[in-house]
Amino acid sequence: LKDEYDVIVVGAGPAGSMAARFAAEKGVSVIILEKDRDVGYPVRCGEAISKAGVEEFIPIDEKWISAKINKFALVSPDGCEAVIEFGDAGYVLERRIFDYELAKTAADKGAVILTKAYVNGLLFNGDKIAGVKYEFRGEQKEVKGKIVIAADGVESRVARWAGLQTYTDFRDMECCVQVTASNINIDPNTLYFYFGENIAPNGYLWVFPKSGGCANIGVGVGGMVGKKKSALSYLNDFMDKKYPDAPVLTSIAGGVPSTPTLKKISAPGIIIAGDAARQVNPLSGGGIASGMIGGSIAGRIAAESVIRNKPDHIFSYDIEWNNRLGKRHETFNRIKNGIYNFSDEKFNNIAASFLKAPGNKRSLRSLFTVALFNNPSLLIDIAKVFI
């Protein structure tokens, strides 16, 4: 362990690991500081990801795939299931193994990983960020670095210490709880999404299949909803109604910052990536793929900036991220706001008219058509996604 590294990455999730890997690949020295004892644990995630999202970064390996997905089922408040088929749409992952493998790819490129290292402050040299302070097994330590990549997740504080405003408005935070239950009798290749004011207001409830008859059942509700009723009680209501006897294997909580990316995700000496920068698809709440993309851009730009000795180069991260996904997420956010304002009646109407179409003509497109018919103002936003 050296006293000084070129790049310091805080957090060993998908974004942090990718940032470290892409920086180390360019030949700079990298250290990852992770606060927990294990990389990849505790899992705080629904674990679904699109096929393209994984394949960009790591070859598919059966050991971290729990289920293969080729269908989506959108369930309306009155129980109608609108099933949409895709070719090879995606996977449900085994995150504790997946994150571990991702971190290993970073280590293979030469990144140093330190677990149980809790970052609790930044080192400054004048105005410039010169490294981080961290607590390691009860001892306060310091490590110097040229660039800090803050990939410290939804509970991000590192960027705040650098003077960026990064906290999420509580109304935009999707508060989630999830259980992994066994003996769930569902199609093993379908992701189920439940909508409705009594099921998950300002959010949705998901049932994602996993191997061996298990499933991740979780609910995310908007922060405003939490004032009256917590996400936990919504999930308990659903479990009591639908799967009262299912044994629960794990239960977790977590927050999804479902807003577009922060306005400013880089500052002198610091780059923010992943959930910390709110690089989350606000419509689906999915953040694994976009976190990895954000991390990879962050890592590459940090390394380039070190190699060329141009500290200003890191500001191009904002532009590159916006071109890659940032603008898209803004549109998704508008669609989300449209959909979350739908009433139960509207959801029921959409599902009913969708089911009237003959089976072979049911696609995401026809679902959108019906949704548009119910809410024409969505048209503009959807058009922007495809243009």
Added chain:
Amino acid sequence: MNLMKRKRNLIWSLIKHNMFRQAKTGILLIDIISSKCDLCGCCVGICPEDAIELKESEIFIIDERCTNCSKCIWSCPIEAIKFNKDGVPV
């Protein structure tokens, strides 16, 4: 410094929690029940004052920074944060 903010927030908290007579000003009234807490970090992410510290297996509120705004209570998915009208020992 935060005393002003605390007093202002207190009014809203009092209306919300309907306990005008009992609560005290100027002291920490937000209580994280560590036995219930899952250490998910939701509250840390929404805290506008950067007043919650989350380590590997412990979580606590930094008394000098907290303004009792109650946002963490609403955002907690598992009801592990409560408003304590008598004040929380620091």
